[in-house]
Amino acid sequence: MKKKVLDAFNDQINAETFSAYLYWSMAAYFEAENLSGFAAWMKVQAQEEMTHAAKFFDHIVDRGGRVTLKAIKAPETKWDSPLAAFQAAYKHEQYISGRIHKLVDLATAEKDHPAASFLKWFVDEQVEEEATADGIVQKLKLIKGGPGPTFQIDQMLGKRGGGGEE
Numbered sequence: 001m002k003k004k005v006l007d008a009f010n011d012q013i014n015a016e017t018f019s020a021y022l023y024w025s026m027a028a029y030f031e032a033e034n035l036s037g038f039a040a041w042m043k044v045q046a047q048e049e050m051t052h053a054a055k056f057f058d059h060i061v062d063r064g065g066r067v068t069l070k071a072i073k074a075p076e077t078k079w080d081s082p083l084a085a086f087q088a089a090y091k092h093e094q095y096i097s098g099r100i101h102k103l104v105d106l107a108t109a110e111k112d113h114p115a116a117s118f119l120k121w122f123v124d125e126q127v128e129e130e131a132t133a134d135g136i137v138q139k140l141k142l143i144k145g146g147p148g149p150t151f152q153i154d155q156m157l158g159k160r161g162g163g164g165e166e
Contacts, residue, residue: 001065016053022075037158083140090133097126
């Protein structure tokens with residue numbers, strides 16, 4: 001594995017792990033606000049981000065590279081509203097998409113065909129990640145913080161991946 005790509009993939013492990021930390025932090029915020037469905041959705045999202053980090057980890061190992069883990073910065077811990085939290089999640093997903101696109105550009109420039117092939121899944125995944133987060137943002141904008149509709153969205157989000165209240 002080429003050193004520039006290896007270093008960038010190790011950095012991406014850190015970024016994906018930070019994403020999980022961010023979503024765990026959002027889950028804690030929602031739990032504190034008694035929005036267990038929102039929290040359950042974020043917990044599933046955090047697990048998904050750790051799966052993404054593991055994919056980069058395994059790709060590096062499979063190609064004979066050395067995984068180098070780095071410190072993870074602390075995420076925010078409070079948002080003004082569920083809408084603000086999901087706007088932050090959407091913005092973060094856009095940031096991660098940009099990172100993935102730069103990795104594709106790097107893999108192409110370095111003629112690292114296995115890396116470029118591996119990254120295609122992430123390009124497609126980020127389209128879904130952004131669309132999902134933006135869809136929730138748009139719903140939250142429509143309801144303008146109304147308690148009844150917020151409760152309904154909380155119930156809907158709690159159903160993601162079997163999460164939510166039992």
